[in-house]
């Protein structure tokens with residue numbers, strides 16, 4: 397049974413129209429009555445789609461065009477066009493054209509549709525097969541009861557129509573033949589069957605109920621939407637999950653993503669590691685940035701040569717660097733902030749064709765609260781699968797601090813796990829994993845950390861030559877009119893600046909030419925018309941960018957270096 401059976405037409409017009417396609421007819425009718433609400437728009441869209449071929453002719457095309465554009469953009473002007481189309485073109489007439497050909501009437505008569513039918517000009521049975529229908533009898537009876545004179549009632553297709561009073565009773569007339577599937581109405585009974593206000597009220601209620609029904613049909617809950625797009629979720633969603641059962645994310649697409657990760661993990665060493673952590677490490681912690689070469693790092697000649705000898709070559713030739721020549725498993729880079737410690741870590745990885753894992757120790761204790769320990773385990777496990785690997789741990793002091801009574805239990809556990817993993821990585825002969833710790837506060841490192849990070853290299857502020865090199869490198873891609881002497885002068889004026897400070901200074905100076913462009917031209921000015929960077933821009937920039945490292949701090953690094961560092 398059709399859901400719309402409860403909304404059977406109550407007069408003969410509709411009865412005839414309904415035999416064409418009852419569902420479509422009612423959907424269409426409803427959408428015409430309230431074209432501004434969402435339900436109506438959904439219906440309209442459906443009707444439009446389904447009737448594209450069925451409804452033709454210029455008048456209807458016009459209505460359909462505006463209906464289509466209404467569905468695509470519901471601005472008020474489109475709405476107005478839609479409404480005016482409805483006023484201009486009579487939907488009843490349009491529907492009349494859809495009546496199937498009558499075997500007994502002429503085509504011309506038949507094209508006059510319902511109007512002809514009402515005037516008894518067509519007295520044939522229209523050749524239309526209809527279901528035996530009691531509704532028309534009911535309507536006839538109801539119209540018998542009501543004799544209320546002229547009534548203005550709600551249009552069937554949004555068009556007011558007048559009814560005549562004192563229409564002859566239809567009882568006794570051959571209104572319908574219920575014994576056959578043929579409608580044989582006469583003009584008198586057709587007019588009498590026009591609904592009264594009671595009928596209209598009933599119809600209104602039915603329409604409302606219908607709309608609610610349609611809304612129910614078209615509305616989908618989030619769960620239904622998910623199940624439609626991801627049937628696999630049906631297995632566990634809403635059901636209690638066993639401890640060993642696989643988690644199924646309610647997020648669309650997450651299921652496939654999870655399965656993808658799971659299928660990729662084939663390495664035995666990752667069997668006990670949470671796939672989500674592996675994915676996180678692979679996406680966020682493995683650094684896939686541009687490779688760094690030794691030339692990109694200005695100055696630091698001694699540190700560079702020690703690192704090359706102690707870790708790069710051994711990682712490249714593990715067969716030669718065995719026994720006493722075995723490389724250290726961990727190195728520590730310490731010094732003021734912004735001096736190139738991270739650059740060195742990246743460079744080592746690039747030079748050894750190693751995978752570069754970069755993680756900040758503070759994020760282990762804050763970002764992955766409660767999971768820091770697991771994260772450390774996962775990190776080393778993934779690194780073992782990506783050998784040779786360089787694990788760069790920034791702010792390593794926050795992980796390997798000296799023990800204190802105030803130390804948090806979670807931090808202590810992460811630290812223990814790190815040391816366990818570190819030792820594990822250094823015992824297996826074949827492992828080619830290098831841990832590079834970086835810190836600005838080496839004095840806070842505990843003894844255990846110092847012992848494991850065998851090579852402790854001081855990464856100082858860049859000297860004058862290094863600063864010259866940094867300026868030259870940074871200006872390489874900028875239009876500028878600085879010569880070697882200018883660069884030398886700027887380098888001399890920037891004593892105490894770190895590499896990061898030098899970068900800020902150059903960026904600030906590069907803004908000089910832009911600031912000299914009048915505001916009105918900034919959007920339209922040709923790139924080549926912007927003047928080159930000059931010495932004056934640097935002099936101005938020096939007023940704004942100051943060194944970030946204090947002399948006191950420098951003194952502490954030098955002292956720690958003398959005690960625990962390589963000593964150069």
Ligand SMILES: Nc1ncnc2c1ncn2[C@@H]1O[C@H](COP(=O)(O)OP(=O)(O)OP(=O)(O)O)[C@@H](O)[C@H]1O
Nearest residue numbers: 692693694732733734735736737738739895896899
């Ligand atoms: N020696 C250097 N040669 C070239 N550029 C440098 C050098 N030192 C620092 N820089 C510049 O400063 C930026 C920051 O450097 P980096 O991140 O390596 O410093 P860091 O010592 O790791 O700092 P932090 O201790 O704050 O983590 C680099 O991207 C680079 O542009």
